[in-house]
Amino acid sequence: MSGGVIARPTTSTPEDQIQRYTYKERVYHWINAIAFTYLLLTGLALFTPFLWWLASVLGGGGTIRYWHPWVGLVYVVTIFWMYSKWKSDMKAIPADKQWSKNLKAYVENHDEQMPPQSRFNAGQKQFWWVMFYCTLILLITGIIMWFPERIPGSEHWILPITVFIHSTTALVAIAAFIIHVYMSIWVTPGSMKAMIEGNVSANWARTHHRLWYEKITGRKG
Amino acid sequence: MSNGNLEIKAISGHRGGTPGKGVSRDYDVCKLVDTTTCIGCKACEVACLEWNGYEFRETVFDNTYQTMPETAWNFWNLIKFKETEDENGNLQWLMRKDQCMHCEEPGCLIACPADGAIVQYTNGIVDFNQENCIGCEYCVTGCPFNIPKFNQETKKVYKCTLCSDRVGAGLEPACIKSCPTGCLHFGSKEDMLDIANKRVDQIKRETSHKNAGVYDPSGVGGTHVVYVLHDMNKTDDYQLPADPTVPFFVRMWKGPLKWLGGIGMAAGVLGVFMHYVRYGPKEVDKNEEVKR
Numbered sequence: 001m002s003g004g005v006i007a008r009p010t011t012s013t014p015e016d017q018i019q020r021y022t023y024k025e026r027v028y029h030w031i032n033a034i035a036f037t038y039l040l041l042t043g044l045a046l047f048t049p050f051l052w053w054l055a056s057v058l059g060g061g062g063t064i065r066y067w068h069p070w071v072g073l074v075y076v077v078t079i080f081w082m083y084s085k086w087k088s089d090m091k092a093i094p095a096d097k098q099w100s101k102n103l104k105a106y107v108e109n110h111d112e113q114m115p116p117q118s119r120f121n122a123g124q125k126q127f128w129w130v131m132f133y134c135t136l137i138l139l140i141t142g143i144i145m146w147f148p149e150r151i152p153g154s155e156h157w158i159l160p161i162t163v164f165i166h167s168t169t170a171l172v173a174i175a176a177f178i179i180h181v182y183m184s185i186w187v188t189p190g191s192m193k194a195m196i197e198g199n200v201s202a203n204w205a206r207t208h209h210r211l212w213y214e215k216i217t218g219r220k221g
Numbered sequence: 222m223s224n225g226n227l228e229i230k231a232i233s234g235h236r237g238g239t240p241g242k243g244v245s246r247d248y249d250v251c252k253l254v255d256t257t258t259c260i261g262c263k264a265c266e267v268a269c270l271e272w273n274g275y276e277f278r279e280t281v282f283d284n285t286y287q288t289m290p291e292t293a294w295n296f297w298n299l300i301k302f303k304e305t306e307d308e309n310g311n312l313q314w315l316m317r318k319d320q321c322m323h324c325e326e327p328g329c330l331i332a333c334p335a336d337g338a339i340v341q342y343t344n345g346i347v348d349f350n351q352e353n354c355i356g357c358e359y360c361v362t363g364c365p366f367n368i369p370k371f372n373q374e375t376k377k378v379y380k381c382t383l384c385s386d387r388v389g390a391g392l393e394p395a396c397i398k399s400c401p402t403g404c405l406h407f408g409s410k411e412d413m414l415d416i417a418n419k420r421v422d423q424i425k426r427e428t429s430h431k432n433a434g435v436y437d438p439s440g441v442g443g444t445h446v447v448y449v450l451h452d453m454n455k456t457d458d459y460q461l462p463a464d465p466t467v468p469f470f471v472r473m474w475k476g477p478l479k480w481l482g483g484i485g486m487a488a489g490v491l492g493v494f495m496h497y498v499r500y501g502p503k504e505v506d507k508n509e510e511v512k513r
C-alpha cells in the first residue's frame with residue numbers, strides 16, 4: 001500500500017501466485033478467441049443448411065460473407081503474434097514423448113503418472129501446432145475463396161478442391177477447439193483465471209507445469 | 222408451359238372415348254442450338270440484352286469474331302467463335318451460342334449455401350434469385366461451364382434465366398425469337414432431341430461430317446440446352462467440356478463431409494461432456510503436497 005500502489009490480485013502478483021500470461025498475451029488470446037468464435041459461427045452457417053439460421057442471427061448472409069474473410073485476417077494476425085511469442089515455449093522437450101505415451105492416464109486424471117512438463121504440456125503444444133497449421137491452410141484457401149471472380153475460367157478446377165480443403169481444415173480446427181475450450185473451462189480449474197487475470201497459484205503451477213514452476217521460481221520440487 | 226392443366230379429361234355429349242385422354246406430355250423446356258446453321262450474326266446477343274434490360278457493356282477485342290472473351294454478369298449470351306480446320310483440311314468457322322446450360326443436375330444449386338438463392342423449376346430452368354444471393358460465389362465453384370458471373374457493385378451473381386419470365390407467360394426465350402437462320406429451336410426436351418437427332422442423321426448422310434452428334438452431357442444429368450455439333454470429338458473447339466460433371470470435390474463437400482462434419486461436431490461436444498461426467502476435473506488440492 002505504501003508507494004501508492006494498490007495491490008489488487010489482478011494488477012500485481014500476490015504471495016503464492018505466479019504470473020502465467022502477460023497482459024499482452026491475454027489480450028491477443030482473447031481477440032483471437034472472439035475472432036475464432038465468429039469464424040466458427042459464420043463458417044458453420046455457410047457449411048450446412050441446418051445451421052443457416054446462424055446467418056440471420058449474425059446479420060444476414062451477405063453480411064457474414066462480407067465479414068468472414070476480414071475477421072479471418074484478424075484471427076490470422078493474432079495467431080502469428082502468438083507464434084512469435086510462444087514458438088520457443090511450444091518446442092517439444094524430451095519429456096513430451098513420455099507424456100504422449102501416457103495420454104490415457106492424463107485423460108483419466110491420473111496425473112501423478114505424467115512426466116513433469118514445461119510452460120505448456122505436450123497436449124497443449126499439439127493443440128497449438130494443429131491450430132497453427134490449420135490457420136496457414138485456412139488462410140491460403142480462404143484468400144482464394146475471397147475472390148473467386150479473379151480466377152480465370154480455365155483455372156476454375158482449383159475452386160472445388162480449395163473449398164473442400166477449407167471446410168475439412170476448419171472441421172479439424174473445430175475438433176481441437178472443442179477440446180481446448182472443454183479443458184480450460186471444466187477440466188483444469190484455474191486455467192480460465194490464468195487467461196483472464198494472468199495468475200495461477202504456485203500449487204497449480206507445480207502440479208501442471210513442474211519444469212516451468214521450477215524455472216520461474218528457482219525452487220526445486 | 223403454364224397450360225398443362227388444360228388437357229381434355231371428359232367431353233359432354235360425346236360418344237365413345239375421350240380423344241387424347243391419358244396421353245402424357247413433357248412440359249419441360251429446352252433450347253436446341255444447331256451450330257451447323259449458325260452464321261454468327263449475334264442477333265441473339267442483342268435480343269438477350271434488350272429483353273433483360275442491359276446496356277451493351279465494354280468489351281475486349283481479341284482478334285476474333287467473338288464479342289468478348291466470356292459471358293459477363295450483364296452479358297448472358299455469347300457466340301463463341303473459333304477458326305479451325307475440319308477432318309478434310311477445310312477451313313471452318315465454328316460458332317457456338319454460349320449461355321447457361323440449365324443442367325438437370327445443377328452444380329451451382331448443389332454448391333449454393335443461401336436458402337432460396339437458386340431454384341430449379343420443374344420445366345428444367347435453373348434460376349438465380351438475386352434477393353437471396355449472398356455473393357459467396359460457391360455457384361462459380363460448382364458450375365462446370367463457367368457461367369455464373371459476379372457483379373462487384375451489387376455483390377451478387379447473375380446468369381441466363383432461360384427467359385423464365387417469358388417462358389412462364391408461354392413465350393419463347395428472346396434469343397430464340399431473334400434467330401434469323403432458324404438454328405435456334407425451343408420446345409420440350411423430347412421434341413428438341415427428336416429434331417436434333419434427325420438433323421444429325423441428315424448431316425451424316427448428306428455432308429462429310431460423319432462425327433456429327435447431339436451434345437446433351439449425361440455427367441450433369443442432361444441439359445436443357447442441347448447442341449448439334451459438326452464433330453462430337455472436337456468439343457474443345459467449341460469451347461465445351463467433353464464430359465462435364467458436378468465437380469467431385471463439390472459432391473464430397475456437400476455430401477459426406479457435410480454429414481460427417483455435423484455428426485463429428487455433435488459427437489465431440491457429447492464426448493467431452495461424457496468425459497466430464499466420468500472423470501471430472503483435475504483438482505489441485507491447496508492444502509496438500511502435490512503427489513508425485
